[in-house]
Amino acid sequence: DTGVSQDPRHKITKRGQNVTFRCDPISEHNRLYWYRQTLGQGPEFLTYFQNEAQLEKSRLLSDRFSAERPKGSFSTLEIQRTEQGDSAMYLCASSLGTEINGYTFGSGTRLTVV
């Protein structure tokens, strides 16, 4: 296993369109996290899963955002009716339990809404 994998790496979409991103965590990791990073800022927490259960959601995650992890393996993050303010890097990370030391980020998906 080579780490956390995210797809696509880049996405350009027109305002109002829906987009979906995928994250494949490290295989034995039971926790999966989504973060958003805008230019010049640190990543901001969006949501996390323990196995297939979504246990916490940030208030940043508006009702246009939905995340799933149906079988406790890969996860998807969907943004409906995209807005220009959604343009950002979306980062996925995974960890084993509370093993912060094994907390690994993917390379991210860069979303540009035009």
Added chain:
Amino acid sequence: GQQLNQSPQSMFIQEGEDVSMNCTSSSIFNTWLWYKQDPGEGPVLLIALYKAGELTSNGRLTAQFGITRKDSFLNISASIPSDVGIYFCAGQLLRSNTGKLIFGQGTTLQVKP
């Protein structure tokens, strides 16, 4: 929400110089982490700190978990050109075990050969 104040915002140094950056917060953390991020990539973990007062090294990097658990610093000794990048501190709040991390705003490091 909780914030980490990271400083300096940017540094431009000569190769071979030592570098120091720090993070402070009004909240108490049970874990402090330092990451490096290259353009277009995700953050890569450099050092993890788990106990107040802990001092940990990773090669030329040294980081400390502040005694008050509200701050941390990262030192880089004898900088080299490949140290260029953005450095982030991150922490997990004291009463949290969710793995949710709060990040600083980053320190951009440029090294002149």
